[in-house]
Amino acid sequence: MDYTRLDIRLGQDLVKLVAGVDEFKGRWDALKTLAPDRLQSLRKVATIESIGSSTRIEGAKLTDAQVETLLTNLKTQSFQTRDEQEVAGYAEAMDLVFQAWDDMAVTENHIRQLHKTLLRHSTKDERHRGGYKTLDNHVVAFGPDGEELGVVFATASPFDTPREMEALVAWTQKAIREEALHPLLIIAVFIVQFLAIHPFQDGNGRLSRVLTTLMLLRAGYAYVPYASLESVVEENKGQYYNALRRTQKTLAEEPDWEPWIGFFLRALKKQASVLAARVADEDMREKSQQRLHPLSQQILELFHDANRLTLSQVVKLTNANRNTVKVRMRELVASGHISQHGKARATWYELERART
Structure with missing residues (x-):
């Protein structure tokens, strides 16, 4: 994609969505008046939901309750199943982002580091943790019996991947530095392009959601750890994939950004609404508890x-x-x-x- 020709024009509905998300961002300082232990509780629930939802989007089967039990024993437990390995890796990648987001600019090294952490416990992925793909990994459709029906979307070739990732990261850094676009639009473009490239052999979907959290935190959306964006995506999984494909199929010529950016902004708005409702609920509980x-x-x-x-x-x-x-x-x-x-x-x- 030629980033020098990138032009995004939003309709009125999408402009309102951006304004709504930013309005909540501004309200967050006033909303987070709960006691520290209650904020911690909100964050714990959101973290469990995020880990459970993001791994289930990619085919894992663990429930949120099972995820919570696994996380309780994260430091001492061995992870035998693929689902457990993916949950443990996602938890550690998210923890790294929450602990170090301020020092983790969007660079290829940091992206590789997060990928390596994400697949740390996945024995099947040991050979390619933190390294760009060496084999094609086109997105394919499967039938009800597991038979491959054909390629849905052709991702970047292994040969082109390093060059395309270098260009994407360079554009992202420049756009952030020069404030060429609204931060939410920069994040949306980065994610849809990252998933179109599919730079790693496996784990691209999960990593895209970890990177979304990282970029939102770096853009000042400090409320992100307290409500799960991943659970919103899981609840609207069909729309998520449809929006991605509709935009990705246009990237080579004249990109149609509306399907993906529209979905992304609506998901962010829903995330903020969920958090606002939970904070209001916690406020009521706190007042009730005082009596x-x-x-x-x-x-x-x-x-x-x-x-x-x-x-x-x-x-x-x-x-x-x-x-x-x-x-x-x-x-x-x-x-x-x-x-x-x-x-x-x-x-x-x-x-x-x-x-x-």
Whole structure:
């Protein structure tokens, strides 16, 4: 693609979407008035959703609950299945972005570093972690029985990939530096081009979503870690692939940016809406908690340090009368602060917001 001829003109609807996302970006400082532990809880939920959704988009089967369990044992567990390896790698790549985004400009070295981290636990991908592809990896369609139906989209050849990646990164750095386009448009162009090149043998889709988070953080969208963009994409997977293909098929001649940029901006708007609703919900919970019985407040604090608790565990930790704890737990369930699972002796509880 000739980046010197790149021209993006947005219709009124897309201009409004950009303005809406930027408006939320400006409101975030006022919205993030929750206590640090509640912000941390929002971030934890969003991280689990992001990891689960991004890997499921590419065919993994682990649920968010299974992802959460796996992440709890991330440092000590060996990962036997392909799904577990992909989840562990995605978690570590996202953690690297969250920890070091301010020092990670969009360079080929950083892109390779993130790819290497992403596939760190994938035994099948050991030979090509962090290296550009050496074999064609065109996007193909498969039938219901797994038979290949044909090429849907021809990606860059292994020979052309280094040159095309160099050109894409150079354009991106220049556009950011010179503010040639709105930051959201720069990110959208980068992602659709990155996926058209498909520079790595495997992991391109997952890496594109890690890079999206990195670029949004570097562009000042500080709320990104607290709501999952990946889950929005997963919920609209068909539209996601359709928008990508419609734009990618036009890139060689006169690019039609509207399908992809429209999807990308609507996904960002939905992400912001989800976060705004969750912050409002947390505000209500916090105000409600201030009116709770002291023992009920004590019980809720226990759940900030534990994913789930049983009645016996709560009794032991609070050193309160068992019948009194039962009453308070029923009140917390009725008020929506915690949820109850199982029956009889197998009953356990968790914070209700962990499932939102």
